[in-house]
Structures are given as structure tokens and as C-alpha cells.
Amino acid sequence: MDSRTKLLDAAKRLVWERGVEATSPNMLLACSGVGQGSLYHHFGSKAAWAEAAITSLAADLTVETDELFSAHAPGAEQLRAYLSKPRAALDGCRLGRLAFDPEIRANDALRAPISTYFEHLRALLRPAVRATGAVEDGELDVDDVVEAICAVVQGGYVTSRLSDDAGALDRACRGLLALLGIDH
Amino acid sequence: MDSRTKLLDAAKRLVWERGVEATSPNMLLACSGVGQGSLYHHFGSKAAWAEAAITSLAADLTVETDELFSAHAPGAEQLRAYLSKPRAALDGCRLGRLAFDPEIRANDALRAPISTYFEHLRALLRPAVRATGAVEDGELDVDDVVEAICAVVQGGYVTSRLSDDAGALDRACRGLLALLGIDH
DNA sequence: GTCTATAAGCTGATAGAC
DNA sequence: GTCTATCAGCTTATAGAC
Incomplete structure (x- = not known):
């Protein structure tokens, strides 16, 4: 595995976790096992590897989401699959967890891949x-219901983490499924 | 206004924003207009003023939430009030925005007041x-629906911020109100 | 491409005078 | 209580040899 790949993998892990x-660049060096010279050879700045990491995380999540939706019949079955998918509630959503990161707010290039993912979802x-x-x-506005579905998942991650209770995300998703009337 | 109050007010503002x-302590000094000596006289460490700020933010939010619930008849009217309350979607929830802050994860004293607020909610x-x-x-499990309500609000903040669209939180809340069948 | 050396500025304090 | 001085360590790079 070449240095660039090691750096990108470590950056994705760290951006998800922290x-x-x-x-910091030092954490990235420690986590990837690569030297300082290589880091600044492959990426010119912190913003550069952060953007590469976020773009790659967004691409991964897009693939997984597309697979999930294409594995089920359009309609209620897809919603059931999306809202029942096992999630690491305490780890947070790889993209959603960045919502209040000050560097994301300060740099639109970092927010853009995330925004694009949610638009795709x-x-x-x-x-x-x-x-x-x-x-x-x-009786129902489609866009309102769509936004409620996105929000329940993202908010479930938030309340799970703050209550240190992985079950909170599951309960929130089950609650929405029941309200949608598609909880079998 | 005494130094301690200036420091606490500035800390609350900064913790909400960032x-x-x-x-950093330097930001707190600049934002409060207080000198370094005063900061370390009133608060022994960063964790001390962060905890004071979070505790005070949680107390404020608890008062506001209690007022909202006691201003309405128990039942659907309270849920309508809670989900229709005007919110600064792009600023984030004062408490929920901290869910993925590494210092919150590392220090249970910082998470405790937030966890308590959500339990109260x-x-x-x-x-x-x-x-x-x-x-x-x-047909419906109470705890599941309760968690969905908490999650829609917290997740609405997240999707609003990531899409730079204050309307996302409003849509998510409207969608849930419609699914609850209490959107008039 | 990868390495080590260097550096200006910031972080999170501590010390001691007033 | 508030002030200024000081500090070890970290952050985000840049420089130049190999």
C-alpha cells in the first residue's frame, strides 16, 4: 500500500472519529505510519487532505446507500430497509457528525461533498x-416527509451519543416507521 | 457586570458557536474582555469553565422548554408547540451541537448536564x-415516538447546517407533525 | 518520494507582583 | 481579584538534503 493510500485511509478514520x-497533521502521521515529508508531498495543506477524506467518505456512503435502495422494491420496502439498517449509533454518521465542525463551516469545499450526498439521499x-x-x-407533503426521514436518522445519532445509548437511534427509527404505517 | 459573569457569558456564546x-482560553479572554489572571482565578482549568458553560446552557434550555410545555394543554397541543417553535436552524441546538465534540466524549462531567436535559425532555x-x-x-410505542420527536429536531439542525438551508429543520418538523396527524 | 531540521504562532496553563 | 511574564508542548507548515 503506497503512502498516499495510507494517508487517505488514516485521514478518513480520524475525520470520522474526531x-x-x-x-492534527501529527495525528495523521502517527495513525498512518507515514513521514512528514510524504504528507506534504501528497497533500499541500490540512484542507487538502481533509477535503480528500470527506470526498472519499461521501463516495463510500453514496455507494452503500445506492446499493441499499437498489436491493429493494421502490416504495415502502426501501424506506423500511433504510430505517432498519444496522448503524453504529455511538460512532456517529461519517458525514453528519461534521455538521458543527468549525472547519467545515469555514470552508465550503469541505461542506460541498456532504451537501451533495444529502441531496442525493x-x-x-x-x-x-x-x-x-x-x-x-x-395529506402529506413529500418533501416534508423526506426531510423527517433524513432528520430522524441524523438526530438519532445525536441523541444516542449524548445519552450514551445506542438504542436511542433504533427507537427513533422504529417510531418513524410506525408513524409511516410501514412497520409490519 | 463582574468578571466571572463576563467569562461565563462569553464561554456560553463560544461553546454554542464553536x-x-x-x-481556546485566548478566545475566551478576547470575547469576554477579561484578563488572563482573572480567568485562572475564577476557573482552574479549561474543563472547569466548559462545564460551567454547558451547565448554564442546559439550565437555560430547561427553563425555556418547561415554559413551552406548561403554556399549552397536555397532549397534541404541546407536541405542536414543541415542533413548531421557531429555531435558529443554522446556529444549531446549544446542547445537541456538542454531540461529536471530542472533549465531550473524553469528559463525562461535560456530557452529564446534556444527557440530563434530554432525559427531562x-x-x-x-x-x-x-x-x-x-x-x-x-399500534405505537410511546418511547419510540418520543425518541423520533427528539431526533427529528436534532437531525433537522444537522441537515439544515449541512445543506446551508434553514428550511430543512422546518420541513422535517412539519413532516413529523403530519405523520403524527396533529398538523391541523 | 521520503527524510530530518527548523520555525512562527498558538494552547493551556503557572508564578509572582500589585 | 487582576495584572504581566514566562513556559513546555503542540500546530501547521517550509526548507533542503538524499
Whole structure:
């Protein structure tokens, strides 16, 4: 495995665990086992490896999400799969956990891949919600329900972590499934 | 206003804006206008003023939440009030935004007041959900729905911030209100 | 490509005068 | 209580040899 790959893998691990602001170049060197010269040869600055890490994390998550949606029939089955997927609640979402990182706020290049991922997720959820038929009678707004689904997952990570209780995310997802009326 | 109050106010502002890890003693001095000697006279360490700030933020939020719930009839009206309350979506929740701060994870004294606030919120939501009557027929689990409500708000902050769109939190709350069947 | 050396500035304090 | 001085260690690089 070449140095660049080692650096990128370590950066992805550290950004997931600690965020961007709280990860230093020295941590990256220690975690990757690579020397300082190599780091600044492959990446010109902290922002450069942070952006590469976030872009790669977003690409991974996009692939996983696409696989999940294409493995199920469009509609309620996809929503059930998305909301029942096993998640490491206490680790946090690889992308969502960065929402309040000061370096993400200060640098739009770091936020852009995350924003794009969530837009893609909404685009997958929209037809699934529509297909449940619950919105046809005009009682439900599709975009509102889509946003509630995204929020329940992201918020479940937050309340799980703050309560040190992995079950909180599961309960939140089950609650939303029941409210959607698709919890079998 | 005495130095201690100036320090606490500035610490609360900075912890809300930047979190604990990303706030330095120097920022606190600059933001409060107080000298270094005073800081270390009133607070022995960074952890000390961070804990004081978080405890005070949690106390503020508890008062506001209690006022909101006691201003409305128990049941659907309280849930409507809680989910319709105007929120500064892009600023983040004063407590929830700390979920993935490395210093919060490393120090249970910092997480405890936040955890207590959320437990209190769940205790307020539980009878309100029960009173809607939707759970009586055994279709809905109270704790699951309570957790979904907490999560939608916290997750709405997250998706709003990541999409740089204050409307995301509003949509998520509206979506959940509609699913709860209490959106008038 | 990778290495070691160097550095200006910041972090999180401590010391001691006033 | 508040002030200035000092400090060891870390952060985010840059320089130049190999």
C-alpha cells in the first residue's frame, strides 16, 4: 500500500472519529505510519487532505446507500430497509457528525461533498415516499416527509451519543416507521 | 457586570458557536474582555469553565422548554408547540451541537448536564404523546415516538447546517407533525 | 518520494507582583 | 481579584538534503 493510500485511509478514520478541526497533521502521521515529508508531498495543506477524506467518505456512503435502495422494491420496502439498517449509533454518521465542525463551516469545499450526498439521499427517498401512496390524498407533503426521514436518522445519532445509548437511534427509527404505517 | 459573569457569558456564546474542543482560553479572554489572571482565578482549568458553560446552557434550555410545555394543554397541543417553535436552524441546538465534540466524549462531567436535559425532555414528551390517544390501540410505542420527536429536531439542525438551508429543520418538523396527524 | 531540521504562532496553563 | 511574564508542548507548515 503506497503512502498516499495510507494517508487517505488514516485521514478518513480520524475525520470520522474526531472531525476535521480536532485532527492534527501529527495525528495523521502517527495513525498512518507515514513521514512528514510524504504528507506534504501528497497533500499541500490540512484542507487538502481533509477535503480528500470527506470526498472519499461521501463516495463510500453514496455507494452503500445506492446499493441499499437498489436491493429493494421502490416504495415502502426501501424506506423500511433504510430505517432498519444496522448503524453504529455511538460512532456517529461519517458525514453528519461534521455538521458543527468549525472547519467545515469555514470552508465550503469541505461542506460541498456532504451537501451533495444529502441531496442525493433526498432524491432516492422522494420516489420511495411517493410510492407508499400515503401522500396521494394530499395529506402529506413529500418533501416534508423526506426531510423527517433524513432528520430522524441524523438526530438519532445525536441523541444516542449524548445519552450514551445506542438504542436511542433504533427507537427513533422504529417510531418513524410506525408513524409511516410501514412497520409490519 | 463582574468578571466571572463576563467569562461565563462569553464561554456560553463560544461553546454554542464553536464547541468545547475548538474554543481556546485566548478566545475566551478576547470575547469576554477579561484578563488572563482573572480567568485562572475564577476557573482552574479549561474543563472547569466548559462545564460551567454547558451547565448554564442546559439550565437555560430547561427553563425555556418547561415554559413551552406548561403554556399549552397536555397532549397534541404541546407536541405542536414543541415542533413548531421557531429555531435558529443554522446556529444549531446549544446542547445537541456538542454531540461529536471530542472533549465531550473524553469528559463525562461535560456530557452529564446534556444527557440530563434530554432525559427531562423525554419525560415531558412521554405524557404528551400518550395523551394524543394514538398509542392506546397498541399500534405505537410511546418511547419510540418520543425518541423520533427528539431526533427529528436534532437531525433537522444537522441537515439544515449541512445543506446551508434553514428550511430543512422546518420541513422535517412539519413532516413529523403530519405523520403524527396533529398538523391541523 | 521520503527524510530530518527548523520555525512562527498558538494552547493551556503557572508564578509572582500589585 | 487582576495584572504581566514566562513556559513546555503542540500546530501547521517550509526548507533542503538524499
